[in-house]
Amino acid sequence: MARRVVFDRxxxxxxxxxxxxxxGMEAITARKLGDYMKASPAPIYNSFRSxxxxxxxxxxxxxxxxxxxxxxxxxxxxxxxxxxxxCIFAKEESNLFRNIFxxxxxxxxxxxxxxxxxxxxxxxxxxxxxxxxxxxxxxxFDCWTYAQGLxxxxxxxxxxxxxxxxxxxxxxxxxxxxxxxxxxxxxx
Numbered sequence: 001m002a003r004r005v006v007f008d009r010x011x012x013x014x015x016x017x018x019x020x021x022x023x024g025m026e027a028i029t030a031r032k033l034g035d036y037m038k039a040s041p042a043p044i045y046n047s048f049r050s051x052x053x054x055x056x057x058x059x060x061x062x063x064x065x066x067x068x069x070x071x072x073x074x075x076x077x078x079x080x081x082x083x084x085x086x087c088i089f090a091k092e093e094s095n096l097f098r099n100i101f102x103x104x105x106x107x108x109x110x111x112x113x114x115x116x117x118x119x120x121x122x123x124x125x126x127x128x129x130x131x132x133x134x135x136x137x138x139x140x141f142d143c144w145t146y147a148q149g150l151x152x153x154x155x156x157x158x159x160x161x162x163x164x165x166x167x168x169x170x171x172x173x174x175x176x177x178x179x180x181x182x183x184x185x186x187x188x
Contacts, residue, residue, distance in 0.1 A: 007044075009047040012033070012037070012047050013058070025058070063113065066117065069085035069089035075167065077125070078121055080170055081121075082118060082147075083174055084163070084166055086148070087151045087161075094157075097152075097155040098156070101151070127182060131185050131187065135181075139177070142177055146170075146173045146174045150170070
């Protein structure tokens with residue numbers, strides 16, 4: 001009698017996350033995931049109420065990984081760490097980056113969730129304490145646009161840069177913008 005392979009919730013999430021990195025969220029169906037695990041879809045439905053529940057778990061897992069990158073204190077500037085982490089995430093997790101940020105089939109709210117997670121990092125930089133929420137949001141959007149553009153080039157293999165080169169690019173782009181805006185707002 002053949003030994004029955006058992007897939008628990010963690011194994012299913014692990015396999016589904018690999019699939020997400022490789023093929024994107026829209027590729028994850030119970031049948032395809034079952035095939036990927038060399039099993040029927042039954043263990044998936046035994047562990048999750050629906051595929052939507054599994055996808056929410058995958059989004060959370062991706063956000064946690066993303067946060068690890070943008071919260072890594074490589075410099076003394078939280079905003080620079082965020083941009084640098086974004087670019088390094090794009091370099092080291094290029095498939096996942098592309099499947100989240102560059103895939104036209106990615107639901108808008110997923111990208112918005114990643115943007116919100118990133119925006120929370122601004123709060124850690126006390127230079128922005130006396131700036132209105134509106135101005136912080138505007139500044140964040142400008143910096144996010146630059147960082148996502150740079151990270152996209154990196155994920156697509158169009159730019160290869162060392163960490164020092166990335167820091168230089170970020171200081172010349174959003175770093176300069178932040179400096180100018182802080183001066184404009186009277187922050188030293």
